[in-house]
Structure formats: structure tokens, C-alpha cells
Amino acid sequence: MKLNCYRHSLWKIQLCWSSAGRTVPMENSSLRYEKLAGELAGLISGGVLQHGDRLPSVRRLAQEKRLSVSTVVQALRQLEDRGLVEARPQSGYFVRRPLAGRAAPQARPTPEAPMPVDISQRLVRVLQSGMRPGVAPLAAALPANELLPLAMLNRLYGSVARRYPTALNGGSHVHMDEPALVRQLVRRSLAWGGPLAAEEFVITNGCTEALNLCLRAVTQPGDTVAVESPAYYLMLQLLESLGLRALEIPTDPRSGMSIEALDLATRQGSIAACLLVSNGSNPLGCVMPDDNKRRLATLLAARNVPLIEDDIYGDLHFGERRPWPVKAFDTAGNVMLCASFSKSLSPALRVGFVAAGRYRARLALQKTIISGGTNPLTQMVLAEYLESGAYGRHLRGLRRSYERQVEAMRAAIARHFPEETRITRPEGGYVLWVELPDDLDATALYERAIAECVAYVPGELFSASGMYRNCLRLNCGNPHTPEIEDAVRRLGEVFRAVKA
Numbered sequence: 001m002k003l004n005c006y007r008h009s010l011w012k013i014q015l016c017w018s019s020a021g022r023t024v025p026m027e028n029s030s031l032r033y034e035k036l037a038g039e040l041a042g043l044i045s046g047g048v049l050q051h052g053d054r055l056p057s058v059r060r061l062a063q064e065k066r067l068s069v070s071t072v073v074q075a076l077r078q079l080e081d082r083g084l085v086e087a088r089p090q091s092g093y094f095v096r097r098p099l100a101g102r103a104a105p106q107a108r109p110t111p112e113a114p115m116p117v118d119i120s121q122r123l124v125r126v127l128q129s130g131m132r133p134g135v136a137p138l139a140a141a142l143p144a145n146e147l148l149p150l151a152m153l154n155r156l157y158g159s160v161a162r163r164y165p166t167a168l169n170g171g172s173h174v175h176m177d178e179p180a181l182v183r184q185l186v187r188r189s190l191a192w193g194g195p196l197a198a199e200e201f202v203i204t205n206g207c208t209e210a211l212n213l214c215l216r217a218v219t220q221p222g223d224t225v226a227v228e229s230p231a232y233y234l235m236l237q238l239l240e241s242l243g244l245r246a247l248e249i250p251t252d253p254r255s256g257m258s259i260e261a262l263d264l265a266t267r268q269g270s271i272a273a274c275l276l277v278s279n280g281s282n283p284l285g286c287v288m289p290d291d292n293k294r295r296l297a298t299l300l301a302a303r304n305v306p307l308i309e310d311d312i313y314g315d316l317h318f319g320e321r322r323p324w325p326v327k328a329f330d331t332a333g334n335v336m337l338c339a340s341f342s343k344s345l346s347p348a349l350r351v352g353f354v355a356a357g358r359y360r361a362r363l364a365l366q367k368t369i370i371s372g373g374t375n376p377l378t379q380m381v382l383a384e385y386l387e388s389g390a391y392g393r394h395l396r397g398l399r400r401s402y403e404r405q406v407e408a409m410r411a412a413i414a415r416h417f418p419e420e421t422r423i424t425r426p427e428g429g430y431v432l433w434v435e436l437p438d439d440l441d442a443t444a445l446y447e448r449a450i451a452e453c454v455a456y457v458p459g460e461l462f463s464a465s466g467m468y469r470n471c472l473r474l475n476c477g478n479p480h481t482p483e484i485e486d487a488v489r490r491l492g493e494v495f496r497a498v499k500a
Helices: 029-045 058-065 069-081 120-130 150-163 179-192 206-218 233-241 259-265 290-302 357-370 376-387 390-416 446-451 482-499
Strands: 003-008 013-018 085-088 092-095 201-204 224-229 245-252 273-276 307-310 335-340 352-355 431-435 471-475
Touching (some): 029 069, 058 069, 069 085, 069 092, 120 446, 179 201, 179 376, 201 206, 201 357, 206 233, 206 307, 206 335, 206 357, 224 233, 233 245, 245 259, 290 307, 335 357, 376 390, 390 431, 446 482
Parallel strands (some): 224 245, 224 273, 307 335
Antiparallel strands (some): 085 092, 201 352, 335 352, 431 471
């Protein structure tokens, strides 16, 4: 196969694309424009195309890539949504100024002593105010309904209910897990470094219950749990509700929890458990490298410290392959892997699971005592949806949507927030962690933002010790509409007014 290459001095770019007149297999149009967008994005991130460079014209791209003009335009619009290129009237598309200046936040020193947790009341007020009518939905990490397969799930509910009319008869505190759903989870675990054993699984009422059961199974009130810093506020709420203390471990926005700091913290045997999100960490969005996951699993197993791993964002990665959880590197049954389908299918399903390793019996006992079996009808619906293959197809589109929305939000923040603002670059999920200049207090400014009908979650709610007052988390679960853009602009004006 011949390769035709060309170089244009104005573009500072050399592109090598396949031609030679051979027949090119037809692909789905969405995959073709996604592929082109990915190639151009790679050239930009690699520095081959730099700020101010003009991209090849739409017509030339269409000719060179054997694509339709509309497919090329779709690809360029996607890059525009992600803040990588900009259209100039009568001139074409140009590479935007990078969000450099907008550096990623840095890991911060954390308190050396475990802290009691006291955030629930403040968090409830923040989340309630963020749900008021007319307030832009940038606080709670919820996906937009239009991104979810709700119609198909509703049809499945009707179909399953007709075929299994006795599914809701009675209830069970003994046989709680639908075999069909467990079978599908075992099959899916092949992508998690598995397969995991069916006997490990406990079906739960969402990921929150899964985490709660794990904590109850391995801790007692007054114990200390090692957590990321910043940590997902719901995890801190669980610690608070169970009378547990949090030891914050420094967490890097690119590589996750510091293994070195965790090593020091666990040497004295005072840590009862470790709780983290290794893939698409909330709020940082980082994916821990495999080598760190392996070291983490080995370290905690050697010191008999159970690891409770929340992998709810694992399926929502932005990379080419799904990242393995720490569970994949666990040879001692020491990791309890928790997840649900709330972020990918519907928060209302309330179906999650734990692959509990050697703690399965303890965890199942806690599940029996606290809530009994999870809704069997919903378990059957989810099992049929997974078996149909629809979930894999849905995830491919959903991941692209979330990635576009995150990039569009990053670009909007770069346009509207104070110059010194730092922004994470997530590798999965749909939240952004934003670090404002040091002299801005996101907690103190929250009421001003609500007055402008914009919500967010102040950074101090992600810390047991009240750190990160100049930080905030934004939800990117909604398509980046003009209304969302305007909300980010108004929020930026609130912060800029204090800086002025």
C-alpha cells in the first residue's frame, strides 16, 4: 500500500495518509469522524500542530482521507467543542491557544493525624440549593437523561414483568443475588483483569450501599480509614455516619494516591482500611498507573489492611482500553471492588455490586441485616440489558459524549475564569476539579454563585480537615449547551469580581 505524504510550510505539519486508490472498507460515519478528530487531536497534543497553525481545508481533508465533507466538518466541530481548534470566518480552522497557563492542580500536604468527619449538613445544603429550579446543574455529578438508554430500560421492565409475573412475590434475605446478573458481571469482569469468581459477588442497592457494607464489614467505630485527598464527599459522609476517622493521603491529579505516603501511614498498624477510587477518581478524574495499583495491592495485603475500591467510573474511561482496577492485581482476596450502573445507565436503577474477595461472608451478613435482597425485577432487567450487547454499544457513545463535555467545560473555564486558575485533565468520568487563585474562597463565594443561578461543590467538602477552600468541583454530565456556557461565564464573573 502506497503512502502519499505532503508538507505545507504554513501548517508546519507532515501528514501521511493511506491512498493508492484501493477500496477502503466502509465504517460507521460516527466512527469515521471520531477517528479523524482523534488523529488531529493527537497532532495537536504532540505539538506537531501548534497554536495559530491553520489546519488543512475541509475540502483537502475530505480528499486526502477519502471522507465526505460533512464527516470532516463533524470532526472539526468536535475539536472545536473540545476547545482544541477555532473557526475563523473566511479563513478556515486554526489551533486554539492551549490551556497551558491553565496548569493542573498539584497534590498538597495533608494532615498527619486522622480527623473526625463533619461535612454532612453543609453538603446537604449545597446539593439542595444546586437542585433549585433555574439553577445551572454544575454541582451534583448526575448525567443528563438524554445521554441514557431510558426508553430501552423502560421497555425491558415491561417485558420482564410480563414474562416473570411472580418476580416481586415475597422477598428473600437468603437468596439475594439473581444468578443471571451475577453471570453477566462475571463475563464483564474479563475486562477488569478477571474473570472474577461468581461466589465473590454481592448485589447491592447502588454503589453507596456497597461501600457502606464494606466499611461495616471491616471496621469498628473509632477506627481510622485512609482516604484520598481530595476524597469523594460521599465517602467522607459514610465515615462520618459510622463514627470513623479519616486519614487524608496526598493524591496527585495525574497518578492518584501517593503509595509512599500510604506506606508511611500503614507502618504502625493503626489503619483499619483504605478507601479510594483508582479509575476516574472523583473529583480529580485521574487513573492510577498499573504499576502503582500493583504496588498498592501488594502493600496493603502484606499489612492486612483491606482495600475498598470504588470503580464506578471504570467503564467511563477516555483511553483506548478499559483500565484495570486494583482488584486485578490482588492475589490475596484483600480488595473489595464496588461499582454500580448509576453513572452509565440511570441513577434510578439503584443496582450495584461488590466483588468482596475473602470478606464476602462478612459483607453478605451485613447486607442481610441492613436491607435484604436488592429488587429482583431490576436485577433481571439489568441482566437482560447486559446480555443483549446493548451496554457495550451504549458505552462507546457515552464515553465520547462525556469526554467532549469535559473538554468543552475546560475550554469554557479557560475563557471565563481568572487567569491563574488551574484545571484537571480527567482520564475518565465527567467531573472537573478547579483550583482558583489562592486568595479566593470558593466556600465563601458559594452564595454569590447561587444568586447568579449557578451551583458547584466547594472544595472543602472533599476534605475531612477542611482543605481546598480555593477549589471547587464542576459537573460535566450535561451536553455543553449555550446555557451551560453562559452559566460558566456568570460563575467566572463572580470569581473575577473578587480579583478585580
